[in-house]
Structure formats: C-alpha cells, structure tokens
Amino acid sequence: MIGTGFMARAHTNAYKRLGDFFPELGHRPVLSTVCSRTPGRAEAFAEQWEYQKFTTNWQELLDDRNIDAIDICAPNDVHAEIAIAAAGAGKMILCEKPLARTVEEAQPMVDAVNAAGVMNTVWYNYRRVPAVTLAKQIIDSGKLGRIFHYRANFLQDWTINPELPQGGEALWRLDINAAGSGVTGDLLAHCIDTAMWLNGGIRDVSAVTETFIKERKHQLTGQVEKVGIDDACIFHCHFDNGSLGLFEATRYARGQKALYTFEINGEHASIRWDLHDQNRLEYFDHNDESIVRGWRSIHVSDSDQPYIKRWWIPGVCIGYEHTFVHHAADFFHCLDTGEACSPTFEEALETQKVCEAVLESAATRSWQKTGVHW
Numbered sequence: 001m002i003g004t005g006f007m008a009r010a011h012t013n014a015y016k017r018l019g020d021f022f023p024e025l026g027h028r029p030v031l032s033t034v035c036s037r038t039p040g041r042a043e044a045f046a047e048q049w050e051y052q053k054f055t056t057n058w059q060e061l062l063d064d065r066n067i068d069a070i071d072i073c074a075p076n077d078v079h080a081e082i083a084i085a086a087a088g089a090g091k092m093i094l095c096e097k098p099l100a101r102t103v104e105e106a107q108p109m110v111d112a113v114n115a116a117g118v119m120n121t122v123w124y125n126y127r128r129v130p131a132v133t134l135a136k137q138i139i140d141s142g143k144l145g146r147i148f149h150y151r152a153n154f155l156q157d158w159t160i161n162p163e164l165p166q167g168g169e170a171l172w173r174l175d176i177n178a179a180g181s182g183v184t185g186d187l188l189a190h191c192i193d194t195a196m197w198l199n200g201g202i203r204d205v206s207a208v209t210e211t212f213i214k215e216r217k218h219q220l221t222g223q224v225e226k227v228g229i230d231d232a233c234i235f236h237c238h239f240d241n242g243s244l245g246l247f248e249a250t251r252y253a254r255g256q257k258a259l260y261t262f263e264i265n266g267e268h269a270s271i272r273w274d275l276h277d278q279n280r281l282e283y284f285d286h287n288d289e290s291i292v293r294g295w296r297s298i299h300v301s302d303s304d305q306p307y308i309k310r311w312w313i314p315g316v317c318i319g320y321e322h323t324f325v326h327h328a329a330d331f332f333h334c335l336d337t338g339e340a341c342s343p344t345f346e347e348a349l350e351t352q353k354v355c356e357a358v359l360e361s362a363a364t365r366s367w368q369k370t371g372v373h374w
C-alpha cells in the first residue's frame with residue numbers, strides 16, 4: 001500500500017473483509033507493507049491496520065520479492081512514476097483514480113502494464129454500488145431501448161472557504177501540480193467512467209470551467225499562489241450511440257457533500273440514481289399498464305440483486321465501503337480466472353482522454369473530439 005490517507009483506509013478495509021465475505025476466492029490479500037513519505041505516518045497506519053511492515057521509500061515495496069501487488073493511493077502526480085516502476089518489477093497494480101494527471105502521463109502507464117503483462121485496475125468504485133451495477137444490467141438487457149439522454153452531476157461544497165490553503169497533506173487536490181486538474185479529474189472522472197460503462201464512448205465535448213477563488217496560500221511554500229485547478233466544470237457531449245450527455249461537477253454547491261447523481265432516458269424506460277440514497281434505483285417503464293405507470297423506487301437490497309447475497313438479509317443496507325470490497329473481490333476473482341479486471345488502465349486512459357478534451361474545450365472555447373475508443 002502506497003499512501004495512508006482516506007483511500008488507503010478504504011482499500012485496506014476492503015482487503016480485510018475479503019476472506020470473510022468472499023471465502024471462495026483462491027487468492028487472499030496479505031497486508032505486507034505500507035509506505036508514506038511523511039515520517040511516522042506509515043508506522044501508525046501499519047499498527048492500526050495491521051500491515052506487517054512500514055517504510056518511507058516506495059522502492060522498497062518493488063524490491064520485495066514477497067510483494068505481488070502494489071496499491072497506489074498516493075497523490076496523482078506520483079501515479080505514473082510508481083506504476084511504471086511497479087509494472088517493470090512485475091507487480092500487479094491497483095491504482096486510485098484518476099489514472100494520472102494527463103493523457104501524456106497515462107499512456108506510458110498503459111504501455112508498461114501491457115508490456116509486463118501484469119494485472120491492473122483503477123478504483124472507479126461507484127460502478128460497484130449494487131444499484132449502479134443493476135442499472136448496467138437493466139440497460140444491457142435492452143429495457144431502455146434507444147438511449148436519448150445521459151445526465152450526471154457530482155456536487156460538493158468543501159472548498160468554498162477562501163482561507164482554505166492549497167497543496168500539502170489532505171489538500172493536494174487543490175494544487176494543480178499534484179492533482180493535474182480540479183473537479184474534472186477528481187469528480188467528473190467518476191461520472192465519465194460510469195457513463196461510458198453504461199452508455200458507451202463519448203465522442204466530442206464542449207465545456208466551461210471556472211476557478212472561483214483565484215489565489216490561495218500554499219501549505220508547502222507558505223506563499224499565496226495562483227490557483228490552477230478548475231473549481232467547477234460543466235460540459236455537454238455526444239455519445240457514440242447518438243445520445244446527448246450533460247455533466248456538471250463543482251466544489252461550490254453549498255449544502256451538497258457528495259451528491260453524485262445520474263439519469264438516463266431511453267425510448268421505453270428511464271433510470272436515475274443518487275449517491276446520497278445509494279441503495280435505491282429509480283426506474284420508470286413506459287410499458288407498464290398506464291393506470292399504474294410511474295417511477296418505481298427499487299430498494300436494491302435483495303439477494304438476487306448484484307453483490308447483495310454476500311452481505312446481510314434482504315431489506316437492510318450496505319454502504320460506501322462495500323463498493324471497494326466488491327472491487328477488490330472482483331480483482332481477486334479475475335486473478336483466479338485470468339480475466340482482466342475492469343476498469344483496466346486501458347479503460348481508465350479513455351476516461352482520461354475525455355477529461356483532457358473537456359479541459360481543452362474550456363480553455364479554447366471550442367468543441368473537442370475525445371479520440372475515445374470504447
């Protein structure tokens with residue numbers, strides 16, 4: 001494990017749950033070594049989460065012949081260097097999203113894992129919310145028919161305070177050099193990954209971005225510096241299947257903490273989902289008898305619905321942390337079967353291409369082709 005932040009906790013928790021809830025998996029994770037560049041952090045993390053060893057030097061994990069897999073939970077600016085070195089050392093890689101800061105950085109990561117032939121995946125966890133996986137099953141069954149619209153939002157409010165510094169521990173997401181972008185890579189990347197998984201490739205985009213707070217003190221230099229990230233981004237697009245997409249992400253929607261929502265409108269039926277009520281999938285089917293036709297609110301908690309039979313009894317809920325357990329379980333299942341674990345680096349590169357086209361479109365005030373092959 002490289003990193004000791006919020007995502008390192010989410011992933012470690014997932015590894016710890018696997019043996020109990022997915023007992024049939026042939027492979028089991030062993031929590032070998034955790035790395036943080038901040039002295040003391042890795043030791044404390046190792047003690048709390050029961051890693052066998054800790055270090056401040058990630059190269060030690062690559063040199064360790066007992067380590068088979070590297071989980072990258074460090075800030076975006078080091079993903080490429082670590083992943084390329086890890087692939088070169090023959091390690092499997094589970095990388096936190098987004099894959100990298102840019103397409104230019106991401107492409108060699110894809111080349112490296114492909115050349116080394118190592119298993120790889122990127123933690124776009126929301127695909128594995130049971131209600132979202134159910135949405136995928138419903139769409140793939142053809143129930144929606146031709147799809148006309150895909151609409152998604154990811155709204156937060158945690159950076160409104162102008163006194164909030166940028167950069168350094170916990171706040172690297174505000175630093176353009178560490179993050180690569182603002183809400184586009186951090187939040188819209190989730191929406192784009194889910195959207196292309198559910199509705200196919202995004203062909204071209206037209207975007208606007210805004211940076212509301214232009215300068216912030218940098219935690220590492222102590223100086224007031226220009227803010228380089230996008231605080232908000234709105235884009236519209238064409239999907240390869242002819243449908244129209246509309247996306248918005250911001251960290252300035254007062255009152256919204258992590259309101260990830262999407263709605264898909266098809267010829268026969270529509271679907272909508274909301275992370276704040278993540279166990280429900282809203283479904284409207286025009287083929288229902290007209291006098292009872294209306295939006296159904298499906299409580300996705302029954303044993304025949306995706307992933308649910310692993311957990312409790314019908315009707316009681318699971319939560320955010322389970323999305324990571326599901327992803328880890330799918331990764332280990334793929335390890336047993338030899339299949340690729342989606343989203344692979346290759347798929348995450350396509351999401352990166354859309355993010356980059358979005359930022360380019362906003363900068364040039366023009367439509368941009370994404371070059372995505374989905």
Ligand code: SOE
Nearest residue numbers: 097156158173186187190258
């Ligand atoms: C940002 O606040 C953040 O933690 C993202 O980095 C995550 O990817 C998202 O799932 C929740 O919000």
